[in-house]
Amino acid sequence: MGRAPCCSKVGLHRGPWTSREDALLTKYIQAHGEGQWRSLPKRAGLLRCGKSCRLRWMNYLRPDIKRGNITPDEDDLIIRMHSLLGNRWSLIAGRLPGRTDNEIKNYWNTHLIKKLKNQEQQPEEKKKKKKQKNEKNKIITKVPEDDSERKTLVYLPKAIRVNKSLSYIIPRSDSTLNMESNSVKTSQEEKEQREETKEGENDGFGLFFGEQFHEDLVNNNEMEWQSGFLEKLYEEYLQVLKNEENHEKLLDSFAESLLV
DNA sequence: AAAATTCGCAACCGCGTGATG
């Protein structure tokens, strides 16, 4: 037996949202803020379940959402973040201002998988041609027998729910809705929260990133540190891969440092 | 021009987790 549905489906609308429903939801949230999703539909006069309202707002109606036209930079960022974090779409979305986890997930499944497959095939074809050329010229190059099987080790951690405290370690770019909401923290509050954690226990972040980088996260504006963040992530990642003996252990710590 | 197929994306679903009583 599965878990009972989040709400009674009887009499509730399903499927595509109408513009009237969108207007009701937007108006309500602008007046009262996000949250209380379960009771929101009734209070907003909507015949939808709370889950559906939340999804519609998060993925479509929020005022800061960018739609379409994923730039090459974003494209690259998604690929690189995915190689580090696996299918943690919300975490990846947090690095792309105005993008939602659903959009990134869809983009990955429809565009990037194909793109990466094509990229995989191209070197294979090149390799074949090179091999043919070498055979022709009777030049022997030493290639491991199972070279074609050898793959870059990519750590794909299990899907873990992202702790809210992450918002100050890797602040969500879209966390500053221009409306009253209890869930929106000021940068000062974020800083204070970070200080508390720092005093309490090692948050794990220092394991891979120096204090200077930590300061950069707090002081710089997001777009500035975003590229630096990725570069440093990648450097650290490569370092870990070099450390054959401990790489799994280190990667676990690394993943934890991002999530806790 | 019409039918068949593929694509892209919004929406749904089930489950894990933290909070609360």
Next chain:
DNA sequence: ACATCACGCGGTTGCGAATTT
């Protein structure tokens, strides 16, 4: 310690649009 609630996440589905046959 346990049950329940509420929320958020990732996987999957369904349908309209676009493309191909």
